[in-house]
Amino acid sequence: xxxxxxxxxxxxxxxxxxxxxxxxxxxxxxxxxxxxxxxxxxxxxxxxxxxxxxxxxxxxxxxxxxxxxxxxxxxxxxxxxxxxxxxxxxxxxxxxxxxxxxxxxxxxxxxxxxxxxxxxxxxxxxxxxxxxxxxxxxxxxxxxxxxxxxxxxxxxxxxxxxxxxxxxxxxxxxxxxxxxxxxxxxxx
Numbered sequence: 001x002x003x004x005x006x007x008x009x010x011x012x013x014x015x016x017x018x019x020x021x022x023x024x025x026x027x028x029x030x031x032x033x034x035x036x037x038x039x040x041x042x043x044x045x046x047x048x049x050x051x052x053x054x055x056x057x058x059x060x061x062x063x064x065x066x067x068x069x070x071x072x073x074x075x076x077x078x079x080x081x082x083x084x085x086x087x088x089x090x091x092x093x094x095x096x097x098x099x100x101x102x103x104x105x106x107x108x109x110x111x112x113x114x115x116x117x118x119x120x121x122x123x124x125x126x127x128x129x130x131x132x133x134x135x136x137x138x139x140x141x142x143x144x145x146x147x148x149x150x151x152x153x154x155x156x157x158x159x160x161x162x163x164x165x166x167x168x169x170x171x172x173x174x175x176x177x178x179x180x181x182x183x184x185x186x187x188x
Contacts (some may be wrong), residue, residue: 001133002164003072003106008137009144009157010079010099014042016145021092027150029088037089044093048100049107056108064181065113066173068105073161073168075102080158084151116174 020026021033033041059068075098082095114126144153178187 001110001129002160002167003069003076003102003110004130004133005137005140006076006157006160006164007099007103007106008134008139009141009160010045010076010096010103010137011134012138012141012143013145013153013157015142017150020150021089028086028092033089041089041092041096044096045100045103048097049104050100051097052101052104053108056104059105060109060112060177061180064173064177065109065116066168066171068109069113069168069171070165072102072105072109073165075099075105076161076164077158080154080161083154084158113174116176117172 018038021028022035022038023032026032056068059071063071079095079098079102082091082098086092086095110130111127115123118126141157144156148156173186175187178184
């Protein structure tokens, strides 16, 4: 559920960042962002999720749960990299689209992965961690956004997808996926 936490961080980041992005002190662009630009930046996450959602099931079935899980880190990493490198608001629109891509991917993958890998007796508890991790991520993004400057926050959070990617490499592929692909020996 690190992916869920990462999504929460990206959601929570926006609220404390808006006053900065709309101020004369912003490092993104040469002038403060407008209400319209902020609205597009806010909506871009949902647009990204809608674009990516039809492909999530295909990725899970063709590449496997493990590879798809690792791929979730890529758009999240690029999102924070774009926020650090942003010279205008279009960078932030693209960054928020990428958050939407990752959100769709984790929203599809995490329930599948948990249901296929966890014992029946703990699936409910693991499923409820999803909402908890999302809310902790939102709170963390909001708090860090108020105490850290824009660049420091984006640079720091960029490490979380890297850590997730490294850790998820050690996670097993789900037995159900392996059986579907005829890799019975690996599934046991």
